[in-house]
Amino acid sequence: xxxxxxxxxxxxxxxxxLSACPIGVSAQQYRVAACDWMMLKRQKLGxxxxxxxxxxxxxxxxxxxxxxxxxxxxxxxxxxxxxxxxHTADSLGVAVPSMAMSGFFAQNFLTxxxxxxxxxxxxxxxxxxxxxxxxxxxxxxxxxxxxAGEARRELVRRLHEVGEIARQQGKTIAIRTALDSRENxxxxxxxxxxxxxxxxxxxxxxxxxxxxxxxxxQLGAKNIAQIHASLTDSVTLDRDPRIDLHQVKRVLDKMKxxxxxxxxxxxxxxxxxxxxxxxxxxxxxxxxxxQNNKSL
Numbered sequence: 140x141x142x143x144x145x146x147x148x149x150x151x152x153x154x155x156x157l158s159a160c161p162i163g164v165s166a167q168q169y170r171v172a173a174c175d176w177m178m179l180k181r182q183k184l185g186x187x188x189x190x191x192x193x194x195x196x197x198x199x200x201x202x203x204x205x206x207x208x209x210x211x212x213x214x215x216x217x218x219x220x221x222x223x224x225x226h227t228a229d230s231l232g233v234a235v236p237s238m239a240m241s242g243f244f245a246q247n248f249l250t251x252x253x254x255x256x257x258x259x260x261x262x263x264x265x266x267x268x269x270x271x272x273x274x275x276x277x278x279x280x281x282x283x284x285x286x287a288g289e290a291r292r293e294l295v296r297r298l299h300e301v302g303e304i305a306r307q308q309g310k311t312i313a314i315r316t317a318l319d320s321r322e323n324x325x326x327x328x329x330x331x332x333x334x335x336x337x338x339x340x341x342x343x344x345x346x347x348x349x350x351x352x353x354x355x356x357q358l359g360a361k362n363i364a365q366i367h368a369s370l371t372d373s374v375t376l377d378r379d380p381r382i383d384l385h386q387v388k389r390v391l392d393k394m395k396x397x398x399x400x401x402x403x404x405x406x407x408x409x410x411x412x413x414x415x416x417x418x419x420x421x422x423x424x425x426x427x428x429x430q431n432n433k434s435l
């Protein structure tokens with residue numbers, strides 16, 4: 140949708156003022172969302188209708204591509220797009236629990252000179268959509284930081300700095316590290332900021348031959364901001380023998396954890412671009428297990 144169309148809608152009073160409360164507040168212990176960039180809807184208005192169509196409770200919005208740009212290609216810096224996206228999400232009852240900085244899957248958080256500016260851009264965009272969690276993957280930062288040394292010290296320093304900024308705003312930066320629970324706990328202790336938590340990814344544990352239930356218990360509920368509840372593409376979750384999600388729920392119940400389960404992958408490798416089919420099945424299966432209000 141171009142700016143001329145947006146201005147026309149604004150002129151005839153279609154848009155409402157931004158509300159002060161988060162989108163899609165619910166008492167449900169577990170809610171289910173999907174990643175917009177993986178559904179080929181990165182910062183596209185149609186992502187909200189798609190989320191509603193597949194009966195997801197919410198959508199994890201991406202900040203837009205980064206690459207060699209100085210800043211994310213982020214529409215949410217534009218007041219007109221802010222109103223358009225927020226109004227559409229509100230109208231459809233689709234929550235935005237988190238904003239993702241997926242650009243850091245490929246860009247190095249350790250060497251990016253304007254890392255603080257990028258994180259602050261994300262935090263401001265979260266205010267627009269009522270999100271409380273920022274997803275920060277460290278996949279583009281290499282592995283040198285995983286052991287003691289200068290890279291580790293720099294990562295800890297940067298995470299502490301941005302974590303404190305987030306904490307002061309009542310937000311959380313959730314990092315994906317691909318480390319096991321013991322190593323994640325050690326990193327969190329070094330960072331020493333309540334604004335930094337772990338974005339737990341079931342795929343990382345399963346791919347490394349770890350038991351996600353044991354990992355979750357060892358990591359602890361207070362250290363887990365959100366969970367990417369999907370695996371490497373092969374089959375959809377309901378047909379995947381690599382994980383027992385009923386057992387995962389039992390563990391999370393005992394931990395008294397509550398929050399968002401976000402589908403990232405678990406696409407049928409034979410039909411990988413069937414967005415509605417893949418994500419619809421995954422969302423339905425997660426809801427069947429986590430929202431049926433029965434003890435499994």
